[in-house]
Amino acid sequence: MSDKKIRVLVAKPGLDGHDRGAKVVARALRDAGMEVIYTGLRQTPEMIAEAALQEDVDVVGLSILSGAHMALAPRILDLLKGNGQTHVKVFLGGIIPDEDLPRLKEMGVTGVYGPGANTEDIINDIRGALAEKA
């Protein structure tokens, strides 16, 4: 039986130790029928790109609360491209100031979500972004 599941890597790059948000999102995506690979805290961009490659994911979700998103996001996007994973959609969650949004989108981040974001929206946006690609 051929059945393509959406595979999502949920990762926390950088040094902040708050993974509740990442876990809530991982659980919500699971309940939406997706396969979520959860990698835990304090991942380097290299570790995240390597896991994304080995797991052949469609989506990478990054949770960043440390304020380092303008350094971490572009680095991870570059590494994904370097590995040939240009089709992977990157989503970002955490404390992200509004003024950074245009630059993040320009770099290639597909969606950004702050506190209070609705998990339904995240699920729909992921499905929408992947449908566009197909």
Place this chain on the structure above:
Amino acid sequence: MTLAASILAGDRLSLARLLTQVENDSPAGRAALMELFPHTGRAHLIGVTGAPGTGKSSLVNQLALHYRKQADKRVAVVAVDPSSPFTGGAVLGDRVRMRDLSGDPNVFIRSMASRGSLGGLAQATAGMVQVFDAAGFDVILIETVGAGQSEVDIARLAHTTLVVEAPGLGDDIQAIKAGILEIADILVINKADRPGVENTEKALKSTLELAHPTQRVFHHHGRYSYATVETPFDAKLWIPPIQKTVSTEGRGIPELVEAIARHAEHLRTSGDWAARERARLEVELEMLIQEALVARFREDVPPQQFRQVVDRMVQRDVSPWEAVQSLLNGRSK
């Protein structure tokens, strides 16, 4: 270049993509498996099973580290976690314990969801293991779903099966029940720094003393599946050793790796390696035949006819067994 060819050439992105194709049982995946099959049969397949929370992932992490550092072997890890029976979704969290392995190009970790399989593995696990085998990995560590008592599929797939226990999980009655303990080639008591380790060891030891070593021919769906290469009567029988580990600290790992090597050596000298290899392929063939026959049956029987028969069953017009007969006789007219 085909997907299979680029995998033989060592391309990691192609490897990752083929694993997805195999997992989804796509035509491309099947074609590549056919091409790769002649290159398989070289890796040592090591299964790691046991109840949830006994420390399987941490143990796999330590074993992989040891094989990399002490023996320079190329190591693949296939880690299976359960899918939700309701939504089909899954959270695959085994990588959390395997972060020490990242950054090493000779390690490849792949998580997979069980997707409705009940035996502790997913349906596609055997295929994914074949891909890693063909790709030249020397050691393939297969971590099952946290398994309770009867998730024993791993013993049909792996050459060497480790059953991981931890102190405080059950008494000596648990230890004499049929099922998971019987499939152990090596018993591992992980978290051996915890209180109660003596009791666990005692219970497992007495189990081993009660057991009389048996020829390992597997029941498959209630039937024996015979391994035609037989172990000679005078061959030495393997008594599963008990190894104590503390995987968070790496304690007991070198001894465990040694025990695994002794088991591999035993399989080779006793002829069991070939017997298991043959039994494994037989089981796989039988499963594929079942799948193919069911698929053919579904093509032959129109859904409408199927529904009608179900209707008649609901009305108690026909019994389930009569329904089977009428559907099988009614097909390919």
